[in-house]
Amino acid sequence: MDASSPDKTDLTALDQYWQAANYLSVGQIYLLDNPLLREPLQPEHIKPRLLGHWGTTPGLNFIYAHLNRVIRARDLDMIYICGPGHGGPGMVANTYLEGTYSEIYPDITRDKDGLRKLFRQFSFPGGIPSHAAPETPGSIHEGGELGYSLLHAYGAAFDNPNLIVACVIGDGEAETGPLAASWHSNKFLNPAHDGAVLPILHLNGYKIANPTILARMRDEEISLLLKGYGFDPLFVEGRDPSDMHQKMARALDEVLDRIGDTQTRARNNPSAGRPRWPMIVLRTPKGWTGPKEVDGKKVEGFWRAHQVPIEGVRTDHAHLEILEKWMRSYRPEALFDDAGCLRTDLQALAPTGLRRMGANPHANGGTLKRKLTLPDYRSYAVDLRSPGSQFGEATRIMGGYLRDVIWLNAANKTFRLMGPDETASNRLDAVFEATDRVWLEEIEPFDVGLAPDGRVMEVLSEHLCQGWLEGYLLTGRHGLFNCYEAFVHIVDSMFNQHAKWLAVSRRLPWRRPIASLNYLLSSHVWRQDHNGFTHQVPGFVDLVANKDSDIVRIYFPPDANTLLCVADHCLRTYDRINVIVAGKQSSPQWLSMQEAEAHCKDGIGIWQWATTEGTDEPDLVMACAGDIPTLETLAAVSLLREALPDLKIRVVNVIDLMTLQPREQHPHGLSDKEFDRLFTRDRPVIFAYHGYPYMIHRPTYNRANHENIHARGYREKGTTTTPFEMVVMNELDRFHLAIEAVERVPGLKAKATAIRQLYEGKLTEHHRYIREHGEDMPEILNWRWPRSFGRDE
Template sequence: MTDVRSTTTGASEATGKTTGVSEATGKVTGAAYAAHELDADLRWWAAANYLTVAQIYLQDNVLLREPLTAEHIKPRLLGHWGTSPGLSAIYSVLNRVIRETDSRWLYVTGPGHGGPALVANVYLEGTYTEIYPHVSRDARGVAKLCRQFSTPGGIPSHVSVQTPGSIHEGGELGYALVHAAGAAFDHPELVVACVVGDGEAETGPLSASWKIPAFLNAARDGAVLPILHLNGAKIAGPTVLGRSTDTEVADYLGGQGWAPIFVEGDDPRAVFADLKSAIDQSYNRIRDLQTAARDTGPTVNTRWPAIVLRTPKGWTGPHEVDGQLIEGTHWAHQVPLSGVRENPDHLRILEEWLRSYRPDEIFDDAGAVVAGITALAPEGDRRLGATPYANGGRLLTPLKLPPIARYALDIDNPGATVHETTRVLGEYMRDIYTDNSAPAGEDAHGGGSFRLFSPDETSSNRLGAVFEVTDRCWQLPTTEFDDNLSQSGRVMEVLSEHLCQGWLEGYLLSGRHGLFATYEAFAMVSASMVIQHTKWLQHATTLDWREPVASLNILLTSTCWRNDHNGFSHQGPGLIDCVLPLAPDVVRIWLPPDSNSLLSIAEHCFRSRNHVNLLVVDKQPHLQYLTLAEANDQAAAGASIWAWAGTEGDSVDDPDVVLVGAGDVPTQEILAAAQILREWVPYLRVRVVNVMDLMALLPQADHPHGMTDDDFADLFTETGHVIFAFHGYPERCTSCCTGGPTPIGSTCGDSPSRAPPRHRSTWWYSTR
């Protein structure tokens, strides 16, 4: 183990190795780290490392007040040590920078499996106990902290929604930097320190995320300070950037608009001294850029600071075990000592490892962390675990929404008007931009609280009215041939679904509002992000301290029925399938058949909290059917009978057949079928039903929007035949002899969980 004991050596006597590209960008400069301050921060680091190791290994004797025995060790060892000491070192230095500058910071950690380190630091600063009082600041609380880690009914091994100070799920490898950028937009006083692991840096989304300087406006936005943590290895081997030279890394980052500062070493005193100087230098550079931009306007090609930190993987942990090098290799990634309960030598090494952090100097007689350590935390909301930017509902203000009647189409006769359905949404969002552009609260330089994110498809999706009041955001040079492009623009277009959705997620989780618009088939690129965000919201709703945030609204423009242009390549409603099985309290799927219903649903979605809303609608010209009042009524009901389209008239008997449309083109096809039946089989009693809220077809017990069996039967009858045209993929029923397609809201008649009216072996999906 590396010796982490404090000495009286001053920081100037242990400067460590630093490398850089040029005198301007690569050298570490800054005020000297006073020896007593360095000693104090190393004590915090030792305490965080001790609590990290204790969480992974110990279920008893957590303060090490007696010799360690096998009975003190957890029966199953889970967790990730390798990245944790680096995360805690950064946390410790950030604490001091925040206290010195009284600045607002958010800490986003890409190496999300360093969860025990983040929990340890949030516990040290006191936020954890404030939120979870049962994890008290004494011996009993430390025991609970350790026992809950990575155990059933406890907390996961990664940074999660339960972790105070987090907006980033540790299982989302590759999204740290894009979430950090989203949080920085329109939060001009915020600095987001984003740790990027070198394993994470190999992912596609993270590689794309380095393009932040092309979109971050120093006059109105906060800043992102990436800290690329190169400890050289992932779970089973080396990393690309970890094995790259400093020059190669600097060239890579420099080409993306960053000015990297390099910090490297394995001596804690030297690394802490250089890291503190690097963060000081970066912070001063950020504030200089922002001050200049707010005084005279932003400049193009702004080069933002970034830090490249090289430290050993598993730093201060066991250096060698059973003749195998551990520290600095991939063997330190998870649990360096796996046979502690069975192997006395491993148990001895673990005890030596824990005692190297000198727990007798960390805890007092009652088991509380000593005041000399806890006093190093910033105060109140300046603490990284307590910042409101990581609990965005605390900062959220409702959108000012103009009345949707202003944009509604006049419908005298259903099916007589043709209009591009999504165009009204663009007009609506144009005025949302205008009405929500004033700065709010502490962020006096902020540009607003609403943004549209789209992969270069705003105009294509008929949302171009927003360009009447704003432009596309662009911080690089422009030419006279560019269209609606400026530094002050607030429409975020980049040809990456990962960036668009990730930016929006960070924007929402830090207290703002927005919408992500993309082609339906391409939304599958970021489908896993939708799933993870849904899981986040699902758990957030169970935590009283997590304030509700604005919903993730995704507009999926569909061309799946049109083969005259992009055709089969652009077909793919698979995101519906991804979302349907997820948390019913979170997910909503909307299939508006026309413009007025889209307006009604959009207003609801922009007002909603803690939901994931999929709005699926074609951008092409379509027949328009509903008045705004009718659209509002049906949106509330989820589905309704379109009496004007059927032939059952005033008959009290059930119709012979029920034709159902869910989605704009399926509705059009159902209406065409009804017209043919009216002309060719006039004696057939036909009912036409339109479904706008797909979740309404579920039983009431299965979803908050679900129908009662009586309401379901009122629409679809008890026994009649139903033909269902659905904008989505069918699922085959394998539980009954028919093997027929089973629409949402119905199951096999053999299923004990559904009433018989839910099942129709004769129901059909329209297929492609």
């Protein structure tokens, strides 16, 4: 990777390229017209609403220009991740200068008219966002939320041996929790077969209205911090451009030489151990090259440069003069020719073809995506004799399937399993027959399942797991994130950002589809009786359900065979977020594989074997979604059928929660006719649901029979107790379900009192029993679906 350092002439041209990027960045924030200042600037040339952010942009442009130089000199495969949230003007400017922007958006031509359109569209109705969004070529990281840039960078580098990911981390972003933990990602990057990440910590001193912590720390203190994380930082600092260009060029050459040497050593000797990776700490003034003062108040090098440094330009003539002087300081007449095109010699400074960072295929990962090789999920099926006759741990069975997914894709390294130290806890430990956990630190003789080339990534940070997986997916690979249901809430905001990214990307024809983000949520609310109230949180699916209807899917497989069907389906999808909620504890198995396939295909259906025989028009619908609600519903049905043999009961099970929505709102939704066929138009529906019960009312409020739908679910009642006591506390148990059913069915008033007393007596007996014996009653533990009610073998 060695390359000679640039001479003074080269750096002069590079400085002019940087000035062009800065000029275009300012123009995007301010100008509607007169893009090359070929006439004096007038108020009508200024946008009526000034939006965008200048403060971080010149530093980002400086880095981009220098990365262009090393890409050309060394023929590097490199992408640029813009961590500072408000760097959109710079990313658009640089991809325009290199030509990628105009290729993707032919209307934004490389001339005066194209510049006018480029400026006008920025933060303008019908235009583009102010962040480095999906619309921005070369981006895999949306700047709208801070903290995840370094995670995306490492996710992109895993299993990409020739890729270098330059990741710019803003000093405001560096104050966030996810970013603070992200520094540990270097301990999972194997130089023998992964790519490299080049972190560039950009310290410009201020965030929106305050200094940043790291920028106020001394270099010595920052160096100790970063060395403690396992990095070897090089500092580049100053404000004089000519001096800074020389420093940055030398620093980049040094770090790239060291990255190359590190990878060569590791690939010749894979047991060389974890390296100390180089990185750059860049100190530049906030709003560098912008106005020093406005109205006697400091701007450059202060927080006032953060957003729009000069306000009221349309109405304040003095401010208009400051803006014009600022923009003319870049000498646009010397950078762009008469037609408005960047000078030919400056164009030559950018890489060409796919080496341009805006055109690199890794930043449009769908172009590189290959299908996973998947095993036949049917071969892992529970061979069921009759409903409920066998018990099994659904996620343990899924673990065997995932083990073989890893085996089948080991050669091309396109699948990773992420989880916060919970892979074994969630019963997926069969995967360790095929691979180990990634571990580059020292391995003790008594350690188990650790190796530098493992395919399972575990770290006790949901942020890291999610961020790595997003970066991995966005660059064309596949994966799955398994997590305790309660703690997946830690990544709520990360989920939000990825969902928004997918929603926008699907509207951009040049963005190719990427593999779906798949969650497996286990150790769920109804089987966290041992960990207690803090671990009993089922609300992540509520957040998911709020997103674009064609982006999200929520699945509640009630047993192992349905879980296998759902998991296989999710791994085949793209441009979606799939959430699977499945328990890990031993529980009854309900459906044969053939039945499971049919049920999963529809997403919802009548379980005829549990429904009263000959029931065309039921007296009562008992519905359920989730493995424990299904168990309790079927137990309640068995109680009712024994107590009231003439009662006509229909059992409806829901796997795909989206089916409850109207078809107009979701592609999986039921038409009103289909919904009425399942739930009737006028009969009581007792709906046992895994999460918060209002989630059942949200998609069904406009259905004909909504007033008769009575949902039960988690009521925020919990503690450390027995499994059955958890459902009793939330009135989701079989006895409460049966009592409500009797009270809701017309014509049962005469029998309701006696039945209520019977089941309330059982609840009292249960209450006494668990406090004496510390476990659930035998009739609960040993309950089975009566063979007389279900189909025979």
